[in-house]
Amino acid sequence: MPPIRAGQLDRTLRDRVAGGAFFFHGDEEFLREEAVGRVVAAYVDPATRDFNFDQMRGTDVAAESLASMIGTPPMMAEHRVVIVRDAQGLSVTARDVVLAACKAPPAGLVLVLTAAIPSGSKAKFYDELKKHAVSIEFSPLSHDDAPGWVMESAREETGVEWEPEAARALVGGVGVDLGTLSSEIRKLAAYVQGRKRVTLDDVRAVGGAVPRQDRWAWFDLIAERRFREAIATLPVLLEQGENGVGLVIGMGGTLLRIGLVCAGGQGALERELKPYQKWMARRIGPQARKWSLPEVDRAMTELLRTDRLLKSASLNDRQAIEELLLRLWAVGSRREAA
Structure with missing residues (x-):
């Protein structure tokens, strides 16, 4: 079956009254475990939890034990939930047991498997799980997400x-x-x-370690053409551990979003933003009014030039980014002079 998005899980749980198999994979363990918790809440009856809930790790369970737990019918409840974490550690025979249950789940079984699929793995096991189970990938969130x-x-x-x-x-x-x-x-x-x-x-x-210079607020300075302030606060960003290449990438993302608004309006931006980035639209719309599409194109050319300088020239990060900010400042100055 086709994979679903994380936001669709609750609706899927409401629809899949009969249970079945779930496969949560990806490198973001926190989100995987959150999804497991939702499945447990949906299917495990607290009154009979001791009889109908088993959990284990793939590295620790033998195929025979796993087959026994999967084959045991629910007791005094509609469902029995079996959770296998670290499914990448299952033996070959245990993988066969799991796949058989995913293809033809016993009545009342809810089988949940989680895994961080090894990079570059070509094992058919994971493809088969995605094919026969409700599958969701949980990738690590970016700073922008x-x-x-x-x-x-x-x-x-x-x-x-x-x-x-x-x-x-x-x-x-x-x-x-x-x-x-x-x-x-x-x-x-x-x-x-x-x-x-x-x-x-x-x-x-509350005592959170709030940075002296918020990186997103700094990118807002670029978007709002407040280059004097951006230059003044650049040393603070660099002292906090930011680097030139990361700042170029961040500015590039900001300007691409502005370019979307310039080219296709607010709707074009909203269609392209990722789910956790939708909130940005309210902020980027007004910022885009300070730019034209040719200016965004020119700015992206300057970013590319600086990226190459950072990777090949003798300039340090501060010198390269300061020069970039001055060149971006000049892009707007030409319009104002005209």
């Missing part, structure tokens, strides 16, 4: 809204480890209590 994930997760789990600046500051301070971010989301929800909204000041007050 993480603030949106914070806002959405906070809304769903705690009912608290986050201002974009607060979400960006939290990610800038603690990184994209979703377990840590989830813990901070719960901590901030308790802090704001009945206010139901987390601000940048709240993140600072």
